[in-house]
Amino acid sequence: MIAESGHYALVLALALALIQSIVPLIGARLHDAALMNVARSTALAQLLFVGASFIALVTLHVNSDFSVANVYENSHSMKPLLYKITGVWGNHEGSMLLWVAILALFGGLVAAFGNNLPLSLRAHVLAVQAWIASAFYLFILVTSNPFLRIANPPIEGRDLNPVLQDIGLAVHPPMLYLGYVGFSISFSFAIAALMEGRIDAAWARWVRPWTLMAWIFLTLGIAMGSYWAYYELGWGGWWFWDPVENASLMPWLAGTALLHSALVMEKRNALKVWTILLSILTFSLSLLGTFLVRSGVITSVHAFATDPTRGVFILLILCVFIGGSLSLFAARATSLKQGGLFAPISREGALVLNNLLLTVACAVVLFGTLYPLAMEVLADYKMSVGAPFYNLTFAPLFTLLLIAVPFGPMLAWKRGDLLGVTQRLLAAGVAGLVVIAIVWAWTRGGSALAPLAIGLGVFVIAGAVTDLVERTGLLRLPFATALHRARGMPRSAWGTVFAHAGLGVALIGIVCETTWNSEYIATMKPSDVAHVAGYDLKLDGLFQRQGPNYREMIAEFNVSRDGETLSVMTPSKRSFTTRGSSTTEAALLTRGASQLYISLGDANAEGAIAVRIYHKPLVLLIWWGPVMMAFGGMLSLSDRRLRVGAPKPARARQRLQPAE
């Protein structure tokens, strides 16, 4: 009954989406406010029905109703409750349902909080949202129905893939989808603007908070996925340039460019055409990511060819939306007039450079991901594109970008003074150089360029701090005045400082981890001692333990430094009976921003076990950086100026109090 209700709710959502696709547009044509307002009701109702459908699937998973194929294939009655819930989006059908649920959530948010949007713009935006929603509801209902029943229900389920039974992966997909799907809003705004043929600085002001929100979630989602891979996959890698990762990185790069170009459009009414194009491209890349991950085309072109229904359907959606939006763009873009002149050396100029570098970086990732596919299909030439390729092509682009980052926020709008800014950044530059010298003198081994890269990271951080110091007048004015000014500084300016500093922090983490990572690979017997980076790790013993749906072997390590015991680390290896597979649960010991990392290999007959121990210096900075960036984004989002659509208590109060 629950399954059927969930299925039916989804069908109703499709019907609502179809109404929402057409009626508001007719309303906009006829200047009929009532028809345009239909979009608002249908968007909220869609949220209700898709939400009900999603909750139905969650309930089925929690109840372990194995008469539903999706539950049978991905759940187990002994699985902990948390993973019964998160298992909902640990599979194809469920994750697509989550996708549309989030799409409906964003549509509902625009409907609920878009009161100050011009009526016809809101009608257009919601209609475009409904086109996307209709396409994906159809996709789910036709090819990936999560509510299918099994005629003869089995007694026990087949359990979720063990590596997915982890808190990191419980949170990662929803975050990522909030990002991916969030970009649909800026896409809808772009299409609406093209259809209406009107676009101005106010448009950018409406779009920016939505883009920013999506960007924050995507940033956190990518960082979380990376940390999950780091501790769960058991060999300490945190980024693999895997096509699935690239699929999330591409919208991030384009979305970052979009945030910056929307800034120019909002402040200076320039770069309109480009901003519209970026909005379209960013969401197109999100769709492409969904296609790459969901069609299975990445795993193997042949697997895709043998069961092409899903892949072809998403490919069709992809072609219609990307092709359609780009054609509309090509037809209408020329009617959008450019405004706001600026000199090449200016804040606008710096943001254009940012966009150029980010777009090229994005294109490199796109090509690297699709090139092997294209070559195999078109030329029957099998090749691989992996990490070494991206390290050679992507990294130089980001190096250039990072050098430019501190200059951007300090240049004036319209016409900037590069020499002046360089002088003001002198202290930051000197800080970078000093750090380079110190690192050069203190470290041994590794690439000779590691110190340079660390210096660059320090320069970026110091540059962000310099901007802050100048804006508040910390060194020029009395402390109290500076503090007052810091409090009065727009939150978005604080956001810039944090986001840019976060880039530098992440860079330092990446360089330290890759250059001075020490490792120890050996077979150890109980009471053997491993010496890694000044730490002594003694293997105390091996134990067995029974978990809820697995058995695990635990190794106990006593960690000490200079004879002083610090902690006990317990890496383990879990065997999941139902799927007959095992996972490595690495043990992590955090010391400042550095970590000791132990993962277990196979045990042999004599009671010895293969272990890998790593010391990863400053590795946590890799994720602290993105967290800082997301925090900066949140600060910027909370800026009064951007709180479009938020209730305005000040005005309400004014109405209540009679004027004197």
Add this chain to the structure above:
Amino acid sequence: MRRMMLAIVALMLLALPAAHAVQPDEIMSDPAKEVRARELSRELRCMVCQNQSIDDSDAPLARDLRLLVRERIAAGDSNSQVLDFLVARYGEFVLLKPRFERQTLLLWLLAPLLLICGGLALWLQIRRRSRNGADVPVPPLTPEEETRLARLMSEEPRSS
């Protein structure tokens, strides 16, 4: 210029992932040769995995390939000879860093081409626009916006 190119290339090498699935019994006795083996392993694909290097992978095939690489190194092959040997056996598919060839020309040249073209287009645009001068006026308000503006203006608090 050459030095700078070298510097950039070296800077990229930094970013090589330092992640390993090497087993204790595979490690070569000569540390210098082991380092070479590890470097080569990072550039070779485990063909049965999804985009993993043989250095990262736990798959039995990856182990065989790691041992094969070490065998070739022990036999005195240079790095490029080892790569040639593997490509001859398994095809270009085994290389995670595609060689610079006719088929991969576009892939390798994309970034510099795009940067140059993008930069050139921007430069032309700026030149053209600075010659054309003057800001383009913002589009006029629609009637609805006019009424909304009028309403907002009348709502302006009359006292402070």
